[in-house]
Amino acid sequence: MKSFEQLRRMKQQSPLVHNMTNQVVANHVANGLLAIGASPIMAYAKEEVGPIASLASCLVLNIGTITTPIFEAMLIAGHAANEKGVPIVLDPVGVGVSRYRQKLVKTLLAELKISLIRGNAGEIAQLAKVPWQAHGVDSGTGQYSMKKMAQEVALANQSVVAISGERDWISDGKRLASVDNGHQLMTRVTGMGCLLSGVCGAFIASHQDLFESTLAAHITYGIAGEKAAMASPFPGSFKEQFMDQLFLLNEGDQQRIKASEEKI
Amino acid sequence: MKSFEQLRRMKQQSPLVHNMTNQVVANHVANGLLAIGASPIMAYAKEEVGPIASLASCLVLNIGTITTPIFEAMLIAGHAANEKGVPIVLDPVGVGVSRYRQKLVKTLLAELKISLIRGNAGEIAQLAKVPWQAHGVDSGTGQYSMKKMAQEVALANQSVVAISGERDWISDGKRLASVDNGHQLMTRVTGMGCLLSGVCGAFIASHQDLFESTLAAHITYGIAGEKAAMASPFPGSFKEQFMDQLFLLNEGDQQRIKASEEKI
Amino acid sequence: MKSFEQLRRMKQQSPLVHNMTNQVVANHVANGLLAIGASPIMAYAKEEVGPIASLASCLVLNIGTITTPIFEAMLIAGHAANEKGVPIVLDPVGVGVSRYRQKLVKTLLAELKISLIRGNAGEIAQLAKVPWQAHGVDSGTGQYSMKKMAQEVALANQSVVAISGERDWISDGKRLASVDNGHQLMTRVTGMGCLLSGVCGAFIASHQDLFESTLAAHITYGIAGEKAAMASPFPGSFKEQFMDQLFLLNEGDQQRIKASEEKI
Numbered sequence: 001m002k003s004f005e006q007l008r009r010m011k012q013q014s015p016l017v018h019n020m021t022n023q024v025v026a027n028h029v030a031n032g033l034l035a036i037g038a039s040p041i042m043a044y045a046k047e048e049v050g051p052i053a054s055l056a057s058c059l060v061l062n063i064g065t066i067t068t069p070i071f072e073a074m075l076i077a078g079h080a081a082n083e084k085g086v087p088i089v090l091d092p093v094g095v096g097v098s099r100y101r102q103k104l105v106k107t108l109l110a111e112l113k114i115s116l117i118r119g120n121a122g123e124i125a126q127l128a129k130v131p132w133q134a135h136g137v138d139s140g141t142g143q144y145s146m147k148k149m150a151q152e153v154a155l156a157n158q159s160v161v162a163i164s165g166e167r168d169w170i171s172d173g174k175r176l177a178s179v180d181n182g183h184q185l186m187t188r189v190t191g192m193g194c195l196l197s198g199v200c201g202a203f204i205a206s207h208q209d210l211f212e213s214t215l216a217a218h219i220t221y222g223i224a225g226e227k228a229a230m231a232s233p234f235p236g237s238f239k240e241q242f243m244d245q246l247f248l249l250n251e252g253d254q255q256r257i258k259a260s261e262e263k264i
Numbered sequence: 265m266k267s268f269e270q271l272r273r274m275k276q277q278s279p280l281v282h283n284m285t286n287q288v289v290a291n292h293v294a295n296g297l298l299a300i301g302a303s304p305i306m307a308y309a310k311e312e313v314g315p316i317a318s319l320a321s322c323l324v325l326n327i328g329t330i331t332t333p334i335f336e337a338m339l340i341a342g343h344a345a346n347e348k349g350v351p352i353v354l355d356p357v358g359v360g361v362s363r364y365r366q367k368l369v370k371t372l373l374a375e376l377k378i379s380l381i382r383g384n385a386g387e388i389a390q391l392a393k394v395p396w397q398a399h400g401v402d403s404g405t406g407q408y409s410m411k412k413m414a415q416e417v418a419l420a421n422q423s424v425v426a427i428s429g430e431r432d433w434i435s436d437g438k439r440l441a442s443v444d445n446g447h448q449l450m451t452r453v454t455g456m457g458c459l460l461s462g463v464c465g466a467f468i469a470s471h472q473d474l475f476e477s478t479l480a481a482h483i484t485y486g487i488a489g490e491k492a493a494m495a496s497p498f499p500g501s502f503k504e505q506f507m508d509q510l511f512l513l514n515e516g517d518q519q520r521i522k523a524s525e526e527k528i
Numbered sequence: 529m530k531s532f533e534q535l536r537r538m539k540q541q542s543p544l545v546h547n548m549t550n551q552v553v554a555n556h557v558a559n560g561l562l563a564i565g566a567s568p569i570m571a572y573a574k575e576e577v578g579p580i581a582s583l584a585s586c587l588v589l590n591i592g593t594i595t596t597p598i599f600e601a602m603l604i605a606g607h608a609a610n611e612k613g614v615p616i617v618l619d620p621v622g623v624g625v626s627r628y629r630q631k632l633v634k635t636l637l638a639e640l641k642i643s644l645i646r647g648n649a650g651e652i653a654q655l656a657k658v659p660w661q662a663h664g665v666d667s668g669t670g671q672y673s674m675k676k677m678a679q680e681v682a683l684a685n686q687s688v689v690a691i692s693g694e695r696d697w698i699s700d701g702k703r704l705a706s707v708d709n710g711h712q713l714m715t716r717v718t719g720m721g722c723l724l725s726g727v728c729g730a731f732i733a734s735h736q737d738l739f740e741s742t743l744a745a746h747i748t749y750g751i752a753g754e755k756a757a758m759a760s761p762f763p764g765s766f767k768e769q770f771m772d773q774l775f776l777l778n779e780g781d782q783q784r785i786k787a788s789e790e791k792i
Contacts, residue, residue: 016664026552026593029717040718041622041664042552045595048626055625056664065290067309069595094305097319098312099721136305136320137278143284164471188511190294190304194392235299236507243764245715279774288554288570310583331573356570359581362576400544400569400584452775454558454568499563502769 004251005214006207012035015057015205016082019198020074021045022093025191032195035246036220038202044070049077054084055249056203060198063101063109064093064137071104078112082194087115093195094137095119096126116212117153118162118197120264121146127153138187139165145178151264160210162200164193168211168212168218171264172211179215180258181222183229189239196221215259220249223256266517272472275301276324277319279469283462284308284338286328286357292503296459297440299510300484302466308334315340318348322471326373327365328357328401333453335368342376345424351379351468355461358401359383360390377472381417382426382461383412385491391417403429411440415528420501425472428457433481435528436475443479444522445486447493453503460485462512479523484513487520531744532779534735538563543585543733547726548572548602550592550621553719556767559598562721563774564748572598577605582612585733588726589636591629592621592665598633606640610670615643615732622665623647624654637647637685645681646690646725649674655681663702667693668714675704680792688738690728692721696746700739707743708786711757715732716768724749727774743787748777751784 014038021029026042031096033040043052053220059081059234061074081088098243105127108114117127128149134140147232148168154161155173165170168179174237186192200217228241280303285293297304306314310333317323319389323345325338345352354372356516359365369391372378380469381391386398391415418425419437427433432443449458466479471477491512492505544567549557550783556569557733561568571580574597581758590603592668609616618636623629633655636642645655650662655676674697683701691697696707714720728745736742755776756769 014545014663022306023287023551024294027291027555028720030552031763031767034716035720039664040594041625042550043622043625044593045628047596050626050628051628064304065308068311094307097305097307098315100309100312100315102641135278136303138303188298190291190298200596234511235295236504236509237510238769239507240504240764241297244762247762247764260393286570288558291555307649320551329570329572332575361569361571361576364576364579364580399542402567430649451564454562456554492717498775499559500768500775501775503559503771504768 001135003219003257004254005218007220007249010202010206013206014039014250015202016041017058017060017198017201017205018043018056020070020077021060021194022061025066025194028191029123029195029198031243032246033198033202035243036199036249040198044073046073046076049073051084053077053081056086058087058089058201060089060201062090062091062194062197063104064095064194066101066104074108075111078108082113088112089116089118089201090114090195091194092119092123092127093194095123095133097136098193102126114157114159115204116160116162116200116214118159118200120193124149124153124163126160136194160214162214164196164198164220170211170215170218171194174264175211175261176264177215177223177261179218179260181219181226181256183225185229185235185238186225188235219257219259223253224249226256234238267483267521268518270467270477270480271484271513274470277470279324280301280305280315280323281430281462281465281469282307282320283324284334284341285324285326285458288328289458292455293459293462294509296510297462297466299507300463300513308337310337310340313337317341317345317350320350321353322353322465324353324355324465325366326355326357326458326461328458330365330368338372339375343370344397352376353380353382353461353465355458356376356381356383356387356391359387360398361400366390378421378423379468380424380426380464380478381421382428382464384457385427387454388413388417388425388427399474407471415440424478426478426482428460433480434475435477437498439475439525440528441479441523443482443486445490445520447489448504449493449499449509450489452499464512483521483523487517488513491521531785532782534731534744535743535777537746538730538734540568541734543730544569545586545726545729545733546571546581546584547588547590548598548605549590549722552592553722556719557723557726558623559771560774561726561730563771564777567616567699572601574601574604576681577601580607581605581614584614586617586729588617588619588729590619590621590722590725591632592722594629594632601713602636602702603639606688610641612700617644617646617725619722620645620647620651620655621722623651623757624662625664630654641688642685644688644690644728644742645693646728648692648721649687652677652681652689652691655790679704688742690742691745692724698739698743698746701729703739703789704792705743705787705789707746707750709747709754709784709786711753713766714753716763743748747785747787751781752777754784
């Protein structure tokens with residue numbers, strides 16, 4: 001899968017990732033992108049997001065603490081990104097929690113060409129319109145097949161879809177892969193999914209194949225989580241260790257890869 | 265006092281705490297609530313705060329970096345919470361620092377049924393209209409009796425009041441308790457009071473008695489601070505250790521309780 | 529240079545620093561100011577920033593995630609600070625990244641008396657209107673003389689100018705100093721420049737001489753970075769160590785000073 005070759009290429013390019021993310025995780029996302037070797041920029045003013053998205057290597061839209069002025073700026077940034085062919089990652093944080101978020105996400109998906117939709121099972125289930133019991137912004141539980149959800153939402157939106165969980169599922173509608181890397185402690189630190197969306201953006205910006213680069217991002221990110229959990233079994237120190245491990249990731253971690261592609 | 269039984273029950277329920285908090289501490293509050301076992305959600309848009317507050321187990325209003333659009337959303341969320349009987353915690357951060365904050369807090373207390381008001385001595389003194397020399401958002405110093413302040417503000421607002429300090433004071437107007445747990449380093453990390461307000465919300469959401477659950481929250485939170493300070497005597501590493509200790513709190517820490525109830 | 533005498537005086541006074549900073553770094557800036565011994569306050573509402581800036585010891589304006597409502601509040605706060613003689617620090621984060629930021633910074637410099645402008649080489653080059661290849665909010669590279677830029681921008685704006693980099697340059701137009709303290713890891717944590725602007729504000733608030741106090745802030749801050757890097761060679765743990773080292777700074781670190789003043 002050449003995940004670590006992609007990581008090395010990404011580090012060399014240090015892509016500029018324009019994050020329009022939520023105020024809870026902005027610091028975590030910026031530090032994580034710096035640690036792994038990308039260049040984060042956060043900008044929200046409607047007067048500047050167009051030009052900034054145009055010169056960025058990727059635009060990441062995260063609705064975690066969305067308000068209408070920021071949503072309007074996201075549309076401006078998104079249209080500018082689409083015009084220049086800058087890939088867009090959408091993270092529909094807690095989309096199931098309110099009609100408002102559902103409406104905003106529906107508009108973003110209708111008006112913009114999204115390259116990658118990344119969320120937890122509850123969030124993707126909402127987009128797939130399948131029954132799911134979410135718990136606030138947490139994933140929740142449901143019976144529906146994850147791989148089927150990933151594939152259907154990918155086909156419906158002509159984008160790559162990644163579902164994060166104990167096992168991650170990634171599909172572009174034609175291909176499907178699962179990733180078993182990662183650690184349960186990653187659910188005890190806020191913004192781990194939001195940062196993964198940013199890291200996916202950095203990988204996508206540095207590689208032609210959306211599916212392959214999304215897969216590489218999930219694999220390397222999960223491995224950083226496993227290594228951090230070995231060093232720090234509790235969430236406070238784990239959070240810092242995880243930043244260190246993002247910084248330290250390298251080819252030597254190849255043998256830790258637990259991922260497989262399946263035919264659909 | 266059964267503080268740790270309450271902690272265990274709270275962990276089992278993992279209550280959804282809707283935080284409308286300030287942008288300085290949002291990440292710290294979310295991570296602290298995850299570490300101790302609650303489920304945080306942050307949401308600020310007037311279009312969604314009503315429904316979200318209605319489905320939450322508790323609503324926490326924190327005016328730390330308040331602006332008028334967020335204040336208006338707080339009123340919408342607060343009325344929705346009151347209608348559904350969802351308890352509300354108010355953290356009047358730096359209320360003494362401007363007439364604007366004083367006016368906003370006055371409106372919140374007039375329009376909403378608040379279950380708990382939690383602040384430092386300078387903030388509660390402002391509500392009690394007693395002379396106090398605060399220093400920005402820090403507690404400051406004054407001569408007035410803390411226990412008298414707690415009781416008076418509780419009676420005036422028909423809510424529980426908690427004053428954080430070297431000795432915490434908690435009163436519902438009829439009952440009064442003091443807590444000597446905690447550590448001075450907690451004043452060297454921003455958002456420790458804001459996170460305590462969130463933790464109080466999680467305890468209140470999981471217990472019938474507002475006074476008892478507020479007391480249990482202060483006791484367990486203070487013990488986590490003491491244990492963190494033993495491991496890390498400096499503020500940067502203390503902050504991470506504190507998150508670890510929130511995660512590790514358990515019945516074994518019972519003997520650390522330094523609290524007493526007094527008749528009024 | 530008496531940098532550590534200035535640090536001690538600053539700790540004694542614990543100046544109230546009103547930060548209007550960006551949402552990515554607000555938590556980091558508040559914790560850093562607490563760690564080194566200052567008192568941070570963040571406030572953004574146009575209804576209160578005037579009174580708060582008036583009672584503060586320093587006002588720090590940072591355009592990192594600026595929006596027009598916050599910009600308008602910055603003007604109100606700035607005018608209030610100027611009226612009371614409260615010094616203002618301007619951190620033109622990523623000013624080269626959009627015409628919008630350039631226009632806002634131009635307005636702030638035209639309407640307000642700014643005591644200190646602190647930024648990286650790319651940001652100051654933008655103000656000096658010299659060619660520079662920045663990368664998002666990162667410094668980037670250029671051929672122009674740093675010391676000449678610092679001096680020219682200082683004279684043009686009648687303020688002290690500090691350029692952060694591997695070697696820092698500080699000038700008030702008449703005097704010029706360079707600081708070689710600091711560590712490369714400081715570029716791998718977001719908000720290290722933003723926090724330095726806040727720390728400069730705390731030093732300026734506690735000392736008469738803007739040039740000397742800016743120099744002392746850069747020296748002590750850089751030394752904290754060197755000591756943190758010795759203890760933690762990776763960005764996650766470095767960030768926490770840095771907070772510890774800000775807390776621990778003392779006269780014993782005198783011999784680490786690597787700075788020199790030069791005649792112009």
